[in-house]
Amino acid sequence: MTDQEDHRHGHRERLRKRFLRGGEDALADYELLELLLMFAIPRRDVKPLAKELIGKFGSFAGVINADTDVLLKTKGLGESTVALLKASQASANLLSKTHASSKPVLSNWPAVQAYLQTSMAGLSREQFRLLFLDRQNRLLADEVMSDGTIDHTPVYPREVVRRALANNATALILVHNHPSGDASPSKADITMTHNLKEACAKIDIQIHDHIIVGKMGQSSFRDLGLL
The missing domain is CATH 1.10.150 (DNA polymerase; domain 1)
Known part of the structure; x- marks a missing residue:
């Protein structure tokens, strides 16, 4: 040697x-x-x-x-x-998702936030995903709905409604990331959320929150009074 x-x-x-x-x-x-x-x-x-x-x-x-x-x-x-x-x-x-899925989502929120931060904070492009919940707020499924560019990802209300019905969900949590690092919601984010809320309300599906994941933290539409 x-x-x-x-x-x-x-x-x-x-x-x-x-x-x-x-x-x-x-x-x-x-x-x-x-x-x-x-x-x-x-x-x-x-x-x-x-x-x-x-x-x-x-x-x-x-x-x-x-x-x-x-x-x-x-x-x-x-x-x-x-x-x-x-x-x-x-x-x-997988580890963080398993932990996040071990209890009803709304009573296990720190683990859910940790999972979202682990899986999305480092992405180089915007990604929009849905957490599908049952009546007890247990996680039924977690699906990536679309991948976009560095500052935009397309979201179609019809597709969101279709996947919610397919998963027998009664509630949703919307999630997307900001590759720029800033987790503040944009005007387009707010408009998109309101459009999805209206579409889901027609089939009695509630949107609990919309989480934006940044490099150093997250913002919640619910906490910001936007939902």
Whole structure:
């Protein structure tokens, strides 16, 4: 083993032990990403790559939430590495979704917010999704209705109503993200919400809230008095 290989091995071992002792709080964003990359790229110093990816995508969440096609076109990443990053994203989403679904949504709101933040805050394009609830406010389904551009995603009331009926939902929570990071509702968001509320009211389906997810937090139409 060369001196360089010995140094790399020692660094990786220290990073693993620090993580096992202190969890994610013991590592910076780039170090957590480096830890993942170590498993996919065993024979290279991946710290520079981890820092480059954080710089490009903004955060650890931004990296694993990035579009697969974008990651595959990123220098230094191959299919195996991208598969590991996307598996990490899927694992995080599954864990937070399972927690969020363990109780009625409205009595388990912090877990629901955490799930939405995990799954949507790092997206590079706007995404509109629906949480379908039954009469006990239990989660029946969580569906992505549309993917849009960096600042717009199309929403069609007829399609929302159709999916609500198909899921036997009696209530909905609307959710979309703002890739800009600002979770404040726009005039278009307010208009769209009112149109959906009117369409759903005709078939006796209630809209409990519309949540906008930003990079650092969320806004609630209910809390803002907009719904």
